[in-house]
Amino acid sequence: MTDIVVIVAIAQNQAIGKNNDIPWHIKEDFQHFKEKTMGHPCIMGDKTYDSLPDFARPLPGRENIVCTLDPNYKAEGATLFNDFFKAIDYVKAKGVDQAFIIGGATIYKLGMKIADAFELTRIYHDYDADTFYPEINLNEWQEINKEDHEGMDIKNKIKVKFSFITYRRIR
Numbered sequence: 001m002t003d004i005v006v007i008v009a010i011a012q013n014q015a016i017g018k019n020n021d022i023p024w025h026i027k028e029d030f031q032h033f034k035e036k037t038m039g040h041p042c043i044m045g046d047k048t049y050d051s052l053p054d055f056a057r058p059l060p061g062r063e064n065i066v067c068t069l070d071p072n073y074k075a076e077g078a079t080l081f082n083d084f085f086k087a088i089d090y091v092k093a094k095g096v097d098q099a100f101i102i103g104g105a106t107i108y109k110l111g112m113k114i115a116d117a118f119e120l121t122r123i124y125h126d127y128d129a130d131t132f133y134p135e136i137n138l139n140e141w142q143e144i145n146k147e148d149h150e151g152m153d154i155k156n157k158i159k160v161k162f163s164f165i166t167y168r169r170i171r
């Protein structure tokens with residue numbers, strides 16, 4: 001059985017993106033993302049794929065699965081799907097242990113309906129943004145782990161508190 005995991009960093013005001021970029025840069029969170037996702041397929045929207053920095057596009061060591069409705073879209077080194085749910089069927093048919101849904105907002109909205117687990121980095125700061133996370137129904141999720149941290153957001157030159165929180169879907 002493939003565990004489908006949503007992984008995301010969300011600010012206090014539900015912000016996740018601005019100008020097709022992440023509004024903060026917290027090294028510990030990028031490291032956390034890398035450790036969790038390394039070796040596993042990562043499913044994302046075409047905007048998120050385009051937003052990856054050159055050195056990390058495609059994300060190394062992970063199958064990059066990109067969802068797009070554009071038949072002319074090109075993403076070198078990635079597997080393309082024109083239907084998010086076909087991408088989910090594809091990773092399940094491969095029989096991998098885990099696959100990650102890595103954004104952005106459009107793809108998270110679909111992913112939250114079917115994911116088995118949810119890896120949330122909650123950043124206790126409000127950020128200016130144009131992309132926000134869809135509403136989270138906490139009645140559907142059981143918190144199974146929480147680690148509190150503090151670190152530098154080097155993009156905004158501020159110290160921030162954040163938590164890595166793992167949820168599993170209540171069945």
Ligand SMILES: NC(=O)c1ccc[n+]([C@@H]2O[C@H](COP(=O)([O-])OP(=O)(O)OC[C@H]3O[C@@H](n4cnc5c(N)ncnc54)[C@H](OP(=O)(O)O)[C@@H]3O)[C@@H](O)[C@H]2O)c1
Nearest residue numbers: 009017020021045047048067068069070084103104105106
């Ligand atoms: N904070 C975080 O952890 C985090 C993580 C990831 C991304 N982000 C941020 O999120 C923002 C991007 O989010 P976004 O919502 O604009 O874009 P996105 O989710 O990355 O991509 C959306 C695109 O996916 C395609 N799509 C939508 N529904 C689909 C479906 N059912 N099947 C196949 N393809 C489908 C469409 O492509 P076309 O219309 O082009 O065909 C759509 O425009 C950026 O600012 C990024 O930095 C933040």
